[in-house]
Amino acid sequence: MANSSSVYETQSRVDPIERHTLAVLVDNEPGILARVAGLFSGRGYNIDSLTVAETDHMAGLSRITVVTTGTPMIIEQIKSQLGRLVPVHDVADLTSEGPHVERELALVKVAGRGEHRVEALRTADIFRARAVDSTTESFVFEITGSSEKVDAFIDLMKPLGLVDVARTGVVAIARGAGGL
Amino acid sequence: MTGAAMVVRALIDQGVEAVFGYPGGAVLPIYDEIFKQNQLKHYLVRQEGGAVHAAEGYARSTGKTGVVLVTSGPGATNAVTGLTDALMDSIPIICLTGQVPTHLIGNDAFQEADTTGITRPCTKHNYLVKDVNDLSRVMHEAFHVARSGRPGPVVIDLPKDIQFAEGDYSKPEAFEHRSYRPKTEPEPAAIDEALDLMAKAERPLFYIGGGVINAGPQASADLRSLVRSTGFPITQTLMGLGAFPTDDKQSLGMVGMHGLYESNMAMHDCDLMIAIGARFDDRVTGRIDAFSPNSKKIHVDIDASSINKNVRVDLPIVADAGRTLSLLLKGWRSRNLKVNAKAIDLWWRVIDKWRERQCLTYDKTSKIIKPQLALELLQAAMEKSGREYFVTTEVGQHQMWAAQFLQFRDPNRWMTSGGLGTMGYGLPAATGVQVAHPDALVVDVSGEASFLMNMQEMSTISQYKLPIKLFILNNQWMGMVRQWQELLHGSRYSESYTDSLPDFIKLAEAFGWTGLIANDPGELESVIDRMIQVDGPVIADIRVDQKENCFPMIPSGAAHNEMLMGPNAAQTAEVSDAGKALV
Ligand SMILES: Cc1ncc(C[n+]2csc(CCOP(=O)(O)OP(=O)(O)O)c2C)c(N)n1
Ligand SMILES: [Mg+2]
Numbered sequence: 001m002a003n004s005s006s007v008y009e010t011q012s013r014v015d016p017i018e019r020h021t022l023a024v025l026v027d028n029e030p031g032i033l034a035r036v037a038g039l040f041s042g043r044g045y046n047i048d049s050l051t052v053a054e055t056d057h058m059a060g061l062s063r064i065t066v067v068t069t070g071t072p073m074i075i076e077q078i079k080s081q082l083g084r085l086v087p088v089h090d091v092a093d094l095t096s097e098g099p100h101v102e103r104e105l106a107l108v109k110v111a112g113r114g115e116h117r118v119e120a121l122r123t124a125d126i127f128r129a130r131a132v133d134s135t136t137e138s139f140v141f142e143i144t145g146s147s148e149k150v151d152a153f154i155d156l157m158k159p160l161g162l163v164d165v166a167r168t169g170v171v172a173i174a175r176g177a178g179g180l
Numbered sequence: 181m182t183g184a185a186m187v188v189r190a191l192i193d194q195g196v197e198a199v200f201g202y203p204g205g206a207v208l209p210i211y212d213e214i215f216k217q218n219q220l221k222h223y224l225v226r227q228e229g230g231a232v233h234a235a236e237g238y239a240r241s242t243g244k245t246g247v248v249l250v251t252s253g254p255g256a257t258n259a260v261t262g263l264t265d266a267l268m269d270s271i272p273i274i275c276l277t278g279q280v281p282t283h284l285i286g287n288d289a290f291q292e293a294d295t296t297g298i299t300r301p302c303t304k305h306n307y308l309v310k311d312v313n314d315l316s317r318v319m320h321e322a323f324h325v326a327r328s329g330r331p332g333p334v335v336i337d338l339p340k341d342i343q344f345a346e347g348d349y350s351k352p353e354a355f356e357h358r359s360y361r362p363k364t365e366p367e368p369a370a371i372d373e374a375l376d377l378m379a380k381a382e383r384p385l386f387y388i389g390g391g392v393i394n395a396g397p398q399a400s401a402d403l404r405s406l407v408r409s410t411g412f413p414i415t416q417t418l419m420g421l422g423a424f425p426t427d428d429k430q431s432l433g434m435v436g437m438h439g440l441y442e443s444n445m446a447m448h449d450c451d452l453m454i455a456i457g458a459r460f461d462d463r464v465t466g467r468i469d470a471f472s473p474n475s476k477k478i479h480v481d482i483d484a485s486s487i488n489k490n491v492r493v494d495l496p497i498v499a500d501a502g503r504t505l506s507l508l509l510k511g512w513r514s515r516n517l518k519v520n521a522k523a524i525d526l527w528w529r530v531i532d533k534w535r536e537r538q539c540l541t542y543d544k545t546s547k548i549i550k551p552q553l554a555l556e557l558l559q560a561a562m563e564k565s566g567r568e569y570f571v572t573t574e575v576g577q578h579q580m581w582a583a584q585f586l587q588f589r590d591p592n593r594w595m596t597s598g599g600l601g602t603m604g605y606g607l608p609a610a611t612g613v614q615v616a617h618p619d620a621l622v623v624d625v626s627g628e629a630s631f632l633m634n635m636q637e638m639s640t641i642s643q644y645k646l647p648i649k650l651f652i653l654n655n656q657w658m659g660m661v662r663q664w665q666e667l668l669h670g671s672r673y674s675e676s677y678t679d680s681l682p683d684f685i686k687l688a689e690a691f692g693w694t695g696l697i698a699n700d701p702g703e704l705e706s707v708i709d710r711m712i713q714v715d716g717p718v719i720a721d722i723r724v725d726q727k728e729n730c731f732p733m734i735p736s737g738a739a740h741n742e743m744l745m746g747p748n749a750a751q752t753a754e755v756s757d758a759g760k761a762l763v
Contacts, residue, residue, distance in 0.1 A: 027359060030308070035300060042301050073488060080485035086305040086325055089359040 015071035019048070020095040021102060021172045022079065025180050027087040028054045028062040035085050036064060045070060045078050049104075049147075049169040061089065063180075065171050090180050094172050102172040106150045111138040112161030120160045127153045138163070183312045184209035184343040187276065190319035192219050193352050196247050198238060198615055199223065200231040204251025206278025206291060209343035211249075223615060223644060226636035228255050230608035232262020232333075233634070236271045237612030240595045241570055243396060245327050246612065248275040253291030256337075257298065261602060263333045264302040268599025269419060270394055272331035274322055275303075281341035282310055295337045304332030310339070312347035320352040329362025330483040331394055362482060366499035371507045373495055374454070374478050375517055378508075381452035382523035383475075383530075384412045387435065390419030390598065391457015391481060393591045395502030400424070400591040402505040403456070409512060410519055413531055415443040417458050419598040422588035432531065436464040437734050438580040441539035441743060442531055444732070447472050448740040449530070456480040457501040460490040461599070462762070470739035480504045539732045539745060540584055549701050551578060551653045551724040554708075555585035555625070558651060561708045562621060569621040570613045572596065574606040574630030577659035577730045582625040584730075604633030607650065611637060614646040621649070621712060628654040629678045638691045641717050649711050650719045655726045656681065663729045667750055668760050684721035693717040736762035 026032050033052055040047050049067040054060075068078060075093070082091045094100040108129070110120045120139060124131065129143035143153050147170060154165055181189070187210050191199065199222045203211045214222050225231040228250045235246025246266075250259050256277040266273045280289040296308045305325050307318045318336060326334040378384060386407055392399050400423045407414050407430055414424050415435040424431055433440035435447055444466075447453070453475045458464070460479075465471045468490060477493040479486075480501055487496040497504060511517075542552040562569040571586060572595040573579040579596055588594050595613060597605040606624040614622045631652055641648050661676040685695030694714045698707040704722070711720045729750065732743040737759020744750045 031296060031300070034297070038300055073492070076488055077485060080483075080487070084483065084485050086360045087358075 015073065017069055018072060018075060018095075019067065019069045020075050020093055021100070021170060022066045022068065022082070023092045023094055023172060023180060024064040024066065024082055025089040026062050026064060026085075027089070028060045029087055032062065032087055033064075035087070036066070036082065039081055039085070040066075040068070040078075043077075043081065045074065051169040051171055065169070067170050092174070092180055094174055097174065099175040100172050101175060102146055102170050103144055104147050104150050104168055104170050105142065105144045106154070106165060106167040107132070108141045108143060108154060108157055108162070109138060109164040110141070110157050110161050111163050113137055116160045120157060123153070123156050123160070129153060181347065181349045182209065182213075182343065183309075183315050183338070183345050183347065184213045186312075186315050186347065186349045187319065187338065187343070188213040188217060188220065189349055190316055190352070191247060192217075194320070194323045195244070196220060199247045199249050200225055200234040200238070200612065201249030202228050202231060202251065202255060204255050204278060204291070206252035206280060206340050207249060207255075207276070207338070207343075209340065210276070210278075210338070222249070223611070224640065225608065225611075226639050227634065228258035229261050229604070230611070230634055230637045230640065232259050232266065232273065232275065233602075233605050233608035234612035234615070234637075234640075235273050236262065236266050236269075236605075237572060237595050237609030238616045239271050239273060239612070240609075241592050241613040242616045243592060245272040245274055245323060248273060250275070250277055251291065252278040252280055252295070253293045256293055256295040260298060260302060261600075263299055263335065265597055265600040265602045265605065266333040267302050267304065269597065270331050270390060271333070272327040273333035274326055275333060275335045277335055277337050278343075279308070279337045279339040282339045283341070285339065295335065299335045302333070303335050304330075306335035306337065308337040308339075309342050312342050312345035315342065315347065316350045320355075321357065323352070324357065325360060329360075329364075330391075363484075363498050364482065364500035364503055366480070366497050366504045366507060368507075370495060370497045371504070371511055374497070374508060375511045375515060377452055377476060377478060377495065378410060378412075378454065378512070379517045379519060381412075382520055383450045383527045384410070384452040384454065384524070385446050385450040386412055386414035387417075387447065387453050387455040387458050388414060388420040388423050389417040389456070389458025391501045392420060392423040392505070393457075395457065395500055395505075397591055399502035399505050402502070402509050406505060406509045406512060409509070411524055412454075412519070413446055413528070415439070415446060417461070417464055417598070418583055418596060420458060421583060422591045422594050425587070425589040427587045427589070434583050437466070438584065438730055438732065439464075440584070441537050441732050441745065442534040444734065444740040444743055445534045446531060450475045453477045455493070456505065459486040462490070465490060466734045466742075467737055467739045472740070537745070542728075546725065547700065548725045549698060549704060549723060551581050551655070551722075551728055552585050553701060554651075554653060554698075554704060554722050554724060555581055557704050557708055558623065558625075559586050561705070561712055562623070565621055565712050567621045568617065568619075569593065569623065570595070570610075570617060571623050571625060572606040572609040572613060573625045574627050574633075575601045575603045575660075576627040576630055577655070577663065577728075578625055578627045578653040580660075580730045581653070586625075603627075603630040607631060607634050607648075608637045608640075610648045611640055611646060614648050615644070622647075623649045623651050626650055626652045627659065628652050628656065628681055629658045638693065638717075642691050642693065646717060647715060648717045650717070651711070652684065652719065652721050653724050654681075654684070654721050655724050655728070657726055659728075660730070666729070667735060667753065668755055684719050688719040691717075693719055695719050695721070697721045697723065699723050735759060
């Protein structure tokens with residue numbers, strides 16, 4: 001039986017779990033993604049979503065967007081740990097640094113005939129999804145929006161013959177004139 | 181110039197004098213270049229793990245960067261423990277590893293290992309050089325990364341074709357790294373706030389860690405001045421010992437799991453904690469929610485990720501410990517600050533009461549050698565020798581007793597594996613220390629089990645005629661394991677007896693060393709004197725009490741004011757299940 005004054009019970013003192021979107025500017029060099037991903041796995045941090053692509057070819061910079069969850073103390077740790085990596089230029093906590101825009105893109109394939117097909121098209125229209133491929137029995141829709149919007153669209157497509165989903169994960173940027 | 185020649189040139193241009201290494205197919209071009217010159221001396225170890233620990237000892241005793249050279253595959257994997265050790269204890273190391281030629285990388289080629297993959301989590305940074313034109317930049321950058329900011333190990337993986345390739349060498353020059361910029365300067369406002377807190381404090385305590393030693397000798401000098409001008413008590417971590425003289429009246433000795441009663445009680449009861457270059461490690465804090473509940477905490481650390489990691493602090497200062505100490509001292513003097521003398525006086529009276537417990541008491545009349553006595557006599561003999569002395573340790577009870585019973589007066593004289601707790605560290609570390617300080621007295625305080633982990637390094641020590649003194653507190657047990665089994669596992673001594681020990685005297689002689697043995701307290705003094713006088717390496721086999729345990733002890737999961745003071749307390753101690761699950 002655990003002693004009432006044990007470390008574990010007291011550590012599970014309820015700190016709120018927060019979701020934060022971080023933008024990380026890094027040198028686009030081999031192994032950089034492994035460094036970032038390894039930091040999260042090695043220290044037991046959560047990755048809800050991670051995207052990376054080169055954003056400045058001349059300067060050789062990539063931008064990584066990570067969505068993570070944790071107590072405020074853990075989020076602080078994650079930011080300092082990221083900042084400690086040698087090829088990291090900058091870490092911005094978009095969630096705590098003010099308003100920002102988050103977007104995700106998904107490609108959603110639906111197969112069906114008749115009423116299902118019509119309904120799929122109609123729903124896509126409401127969500128402002130575009131059909132980027134179509135055959136007599138299938139569509140591929142492209143949808144962009146918040147993750148919640150993408151989730152909702154996918155849920156509606158399920159009964160209409162959802163075949164496959166590919167999602168980019170979240171990219172995000174601060175509102176206003178300032179940059180990283 | 182070939183890549184291999186550039187490597188050696190860069191080492192020389194970086195001021196490197198000693199390289200610890202072991203050859204193999206993938207680094208032969210570099211060994212060939214080493215053969216052709218005589219500015220840089222190579223020390224051949226007997227296992228790559230020994231090379232990294234030797235470089236750590238070299239680095240920690242000099243403040244310079246330690247350099248290691250090993251081959252690909254097994255050479256690199258053998259280095260992993262040492263790299264992890266250096267990362268945990270913030271020791272600047274450059275480790276050059278050979279790699280299969282670039283066109284074979286990923287082919288499971290002979291002696292191929294994914295060295296950058298394996299070492300990513302156990303280095304501060306690592307590089308795989310795929311173009312000879314990047315080589316000199318990478319070499320110089322690696323030195324900068326290893327020794328600046330929070331120091332640490334850096335691996336440079338060098339494919340063999342790059343070592344043969346021709347390219348242009350460039351000299352080290354002042355450059356700004358693209359992204360890496362450690363913050364070293366404290367905010368002036370934070371310094372002022374810290375000084376205000378210090379002037380107001382009623383029960384202040386300096387809590388000093390290895391970061392102060394890493395910050396260089398001036399940091400320790402400034403710390404001394406600051407501590408003395410404030411009159412505050414000071415406690416040091418295992419890695420911080422020597423930043424302030426432990427025999428000074430303001431020193432409370434080591435803090436933490438096997439720290440002194442007065443230190444731990446002061447940590448618990450202080451109202452202002454001034455943490456500098458210490459990282460609130462679990463060995464120091466004990467139960468985190470009961471850690472120093474009523475104190476305001478100032479935390480100075482060059483690594484932002486050390487701050488608010490385990491313990492929430494009130495005034496974080498991300499900066500170099502040395503810079504901060506110098507500014508604190510300057511501010512304290514220029515602002516002409518005064519402490520709350522009445523309160524501080526009262527605080528010292530409380531501390532003196534704790535000191536009266538004499539927590540390091542042991543049976544001095546014992547007919548069997550007590551390890552504590554052996555260390556006290558060792559300390560006295562080292563001092564009597566009038567020589568500069570350095571102490572390394574292995575890991576276990578002997579290490580904790582050494583931390584408790586030896587005295588530490590200067591920085592960079594004490595090398596021990598703190599964060600990783602690596603058995604087998606001490607002997608190779610002593611090698612590195614003695615290489616850097618050929619005329620000094622270098623003693624490895626060892627346990628018989630730890631020694632066996634890297635005893636092959638005896639051969640290295642013989643080859644370079646290093647007069648290292650191996651002081652084995654031989655209790656024929658993995659004493660620290662036995663102690664935990666007594667405390668947590670009903671004294672069921674599962675696999676903790678060190679059976680089939682060698683005859684240490686014959687072993688010493690087999691390597692051309694001198695072997696000595698002390699069986700009872702009466703022989704101790706003469707054995708230690710002889711060990712120090714012998715001109716060459718010595719094993720002193722000190723047969724100590726097999727049953728002695730190390731106290732005080734904060735059992736896992738307990739708070740600072742719940743220390744076990746001795747064997748009697750330990751028998752009745754109850755460790756919570758959650759505490760048992762802790763390491
Ligand atoms: C490489 C490694 N393996 C295992 C351990 C766990 N361990 C800690 S202390 C210890 C026993 C050390 O025995 P010895 O060197 O004789 O020292 P003593 O405690 O008896 O003084 C062990 C096995 C360790 N710290 N390092
Ligand atoms: Mg032992």
